Amino acid sequence: MRTRTPKDRWDLNICKHDRVLEIGSGHNPLYRSNVIVDKYIDNNTHRCGDIKIFPHQHFVHADGEHLPFKNKEFDYVICNQVLEHVDNPQLFIQEICRVGKRGYIETPSLIGEFLFPKESHQWVILDINDKLVLYKKELMPGNYKNNYGELFLNYLPYQSLPYKLLKLTEGDLMINRYEWKDEINIIVNPQDDYYLPFFTQKWDRNMVEKLFPPRHVYHELKAICDAISHIIKIKLLESLHKNRKLQTLEEHLQPHNTLSQRNSRSTHENNKMQ
Template identity: 35%
Template sequence: MFFQHKILSIKAGDKVLEIGPGATPHPRANTFLEYRFLDENEAIEQRGDIKASPNFQGRPVIYYSGEKFPFNDGEFDYVIASHVLEHVPNPEVFMSEIYRVGGGRGYLEFPLPPYEYLFNFDVHTQFVWFDLQECVIKYLPKRKTALSQFNSISSEMRTALELGWDDLVSNNLEHFFIGFEYESPVSIIEQKDLSQYDSKWQQNGNTLSRRLIRKFSRLIKLLGLGRS
C-alpha cells in the first residue's frame, strides 16, 4: 500500500475487513480475507514474490476459494482492498461483494494502465483506473488487448525494476497508482478499450526540488550507501 495516509475515515468502533493484505496487513483491520491458493509458490507470486508469510498478529484470517465472500450482509463497516482488484477475474462481482459485506465504505488502491504497460505482471489480469469526473471505476481485461505483443519488453522492464531501476515509478507514484476512500458504493464498468483512460503529466519534472533529489540520489549511489 503506497497511500496509507489516505485512509482517514475509519471510526473507533468500526469493524474493518482487509482483503488480500499481501505481506503487510493493515494495523486497523479486524479480520482478513485471503484466497486459498493450492500452490504456495502461487501465493508468493501473488503477493509480489515476498516469501515471508504475513504477520496477522493473532487476528482472524478467513480463506475462501470462490467469488462469494463467506460473510453476512453488512458484517463490516469498512473494507480495505489494496492491490487486489487488478488480480481478480471478475471485478464487478468482486466489488459487489465488497459493497454487500462492507456497507459501501472503504478504501481501494491499484496500479494504473501506465504501470501495466511498463511491467505487465502475469498475476495482474486487469487494467483498472478511476474516472474522477464520472466517479466510476473502469476496467479492461488484459486478454482483450494486444499487450502480450510487448512481452519481451515488459520482461526486460520487470528485470530492471528488480535491480532497483524504479526511480521513475517511485518518484511519481500518483501517475502509476491510485488510492482513494469511498463513502458509498462506486459504479464499476468494463471498457471496450483504453481510449477512455486520461491522465496528464502536469507537474514539471525539472523543478529545483526534483533536480536536487536526483543529484542527492546519485551522490548516495556513488558513496555506496544505496541499495546493492
C-alpha cells in the first residue's frame, strides 16, 4: 500500500540500519543504497550514461523481473525511473514486493513523458487514486517522439529557481513519486471508462482536479516554503558530500579482482614453501 508521496528521492523514509536495494540506478545511484542491480551492463539504451557505483556498494548483474534474492531480504527497495522501461510490469512489481519490505518508485508522469520521452520507455504512467496506472505508450495518441529533455532535465533544474519550485510544489505534474509498504497497487492497460480517458481523451476540469486537487492559499504558501527549505537542504548536503566519488563499474570491480589475484598468489606461494 502507499504510505506517502516524498518530495523526491532525497526525501525517503529509510532508517539508519536498513539494508537498501536499488534497481536500475544506471549512472546516478543513491549513496544510501547497499546493493545495486542492473540488467544492461554494456548497453546505455535505457540510461543516460555508463553504469556508475560508489565504492561501498555491491553490484549484482540481474533482471528486475527475476531478482536473485530471498524473500524480504531488503528493508527498502528503490526503483528510480525504471518501471516505464520494463517488459512485464506486473512481474517486476511482484518481484520488488517479494524481496523488499518497503520502497520507493519514481517514474515520468504522462505530461513528463510528453515533454521528455525516451524511445526505450514502454509505458506511460499516471498516479490515480493511489494506484500506478500504466498504459502502453505505443497506444497513446499524440507526438511522443520529440524529446525536450535537454531543456526540462538538463538545463532548467540547474538554472531556474521557479522551475525547481514548480517541480516541488506540483511534483506530480511531471513525475510520479510513490513510497510503499508491503504491496504496490498497479493497473496495466485499463479499458474502463474511469481510467482509460486519462490516456486517450482531452482532460476536462473534473479530470484535472482529480489529479491536482484544489488547495487553500495556506497550503499553497506552505508548499512553497517547504520547497524552498528542501532546496536549501539538498544544496547543503551536496556541499557536505562533494568528496563522494563515483566509479565506473569496471573501476569498481577491478580492486576486487586485484585482491583476489593477490590472495591467489599468496596462497600459491605458501603452498610452495610448505
